[in-house]
Amino acid sequence: MGATKYTDRSIPRISLAEFDNRIDEITSQLVHAAETDGFFSLTDTEISIPEIDAIFATSESFFALPDDVKGTVPFTHNNVGWEKKGQIRPSTGVADQKESYQLQFGQNMTDKWISPSALPDFKPSAQAFMAKAQSVSEKLMLCFARGLGFPDDHFIRAHDTSRPDCQSVLRLLHYFAVDKTVPPQENFYRAGAHADWDLLTLLFQRPGESGLEICPGREAVTSFGMGDTWTKVDFAPGDIVCNIGDLLMSWSDDRFKSTFHRVKAPTDFERDYWGPRYSIAFFNQPCVDCVIQGPRGKYPEVTGAEFTRRAMERNFGALRAKQEELREKMGEGGEGGGKAVAASA
Numbered sequence: 339m340g341a342t343k344y345t346d347r348s349i350p351r352i353s354l355a356e357f358d359n360r361i362d363e364i365t366s367q368l369v370h371a372a373e374t375d376g377f378f379s380l381t382d383t384e385i386s387i388p389e390i391d392a393i394f395a396t397s398e399s400f401f402a403l404p405d406d407v408k409g410t411v412p413f414t415h416n417n418v419g420w421e422k423k424g425q426i427r428p429s430t431g432v433a434d435q436k437e438s439y440q441l442q443f444g445q446n447m448t449d450k451w452i453s454p455s456a457l458p459d460f461k462p463s464a465q466a467f468m469a470k471a472q473s474v475s476e477k478l479m480l481c482f483a484r485g486l487g488f489p490d491d492h493f494i495r496a497h498d499t500s501r502p503d504c505q506s507v508l509r510l511l512h513y514f515a516v517d518k519t520v521p522p523q524e525n526f527y528r529a530g531a532h533a534d535w536d537l538l539t540l541l542f543q544r545p546g547e548s549g550l551e552i553c554p555g556r557e558a559v560t561s562f563g564m565g566d567t568w569t570k571v572d573f574a575p576g577d578i579v580c581n582i583g584d585l586l587m588s589w590s591d592d593r594f595k596s597t598f599h600r601v602k603a604p605t606d607f608e609r610d611y612w613g614p615r616y617s618i619a620f621f622n623q624p625c626v627d628c629v630i631q632g633p634r635g636k637y638p639e640v641t642g643a644e645f646t647r648r649a650m651e652r653n654f655g656a657l658r659a660k661q662e663e664l665r666e667k668m669g670e671g672g673e674g675g676g677k678a679v680a681a682s683a
């Protein structure tokens with residue numbers, strides 16, 4: 339594996355303090371960040387550090403359960419449930435070294451909440467946090483709608499969490515500790531490089547548990563082409579790291595950038611974090627019947643369901659091509675391990 343090339347890029351830090359009085363200023367900061375690297379961090383949000391700590395404790399309590407208990411809420415293609423080493427990215431062709439549990443607001447969660455007999459407070463804690471993540475997301479949606487010249491509630495209506503068919507997802511993530519004595523395996527990542535296919539993603543991380551890296555430069559949402567110069571993402575405690583997803587890139591006629599990102603497996607004994615890494619992502623996914631088209635009509639009009647279907651199709655097509663390439667390289671016929679998980683990202 340060639341050594342990664344790194345460069346410093348400054349990731350804007352945007353305060354949401356006094357949101358109602360500062361909407362215009364916040365909108366121009368968000369639009370600028372979206373037009374450049376597509377990543378920014380939010381500070382002074384309505385989610386406090388103790389609330390973030392509490393949801394991480396809830397997440398840890400889930401992942402500490404035995405696999406057969408977690409297996410009572412298995413992943414389904416409605417994008418809910420628990421998977422372990424089940425997500426293969428087209429960029430790597432091998433499974434991410436992680437497990438995750440995806441939660442939604444509506445009917446897709448029927449039978450997918452871990453039983454209260456296993457974790458009594460899990461569901462109310464997760465739902466309270468999801469409501470807060472949605473509230474922060476709606477502030478961003480309002481600003482991005484204004485920035486694009488849409489009505490203020492344009493994106494908010496398309497991501498209505500009170501609808502039973504709402505598709506938005508809170509994903510709890512647990513990347514496994516890496517053994518320093520075992521030589522690193524080529525092409526293994528905690529999360530392989532990818533772009534998210536939602537509108538925008540809110541990412542909660544724990545200080546000291548580094549690994550997130552970004553690779554800007556993508557010009558069109560339909561392209562899988564990726565550059566090779568990466569930047570490590572830093573954040574302050576309590577900040578929410580956000581990124582634009584493919585849906586908003588498409589909905590803005592490629593003006594806002596959905597940037598490739600990954601979570602590198604540790605390799606540097608001094609600087610990298612080798613312990614178990616926990617993170618939490620909130621993906622704003624469109625309702626199935628909302629209508630998507632940018633202000634200049636660069637792409638044909640599609641529904642939310644159609645957009646997601648095509649994103650998954652592109653993803654699986656690219657994955658098949660990568661697995662074929664790996665098979666040819668290894669000169670053998672078998673399928674790569676694991677099965678592809680159709681997750682939001």
Ligand SMILES: O=C(O)CCC(=O)C(=O)O
Nearest residue numbers: 511529550601617619683
């Ligand atoms: O865990 C992280 O820091 C990133 C996760 C991510 O990019 C994803 O799940 O889409």
Ligand SMILES: [Fe+2]
Nearest residue numbers: 533534599683
């Ligand atoms: Fe992602």
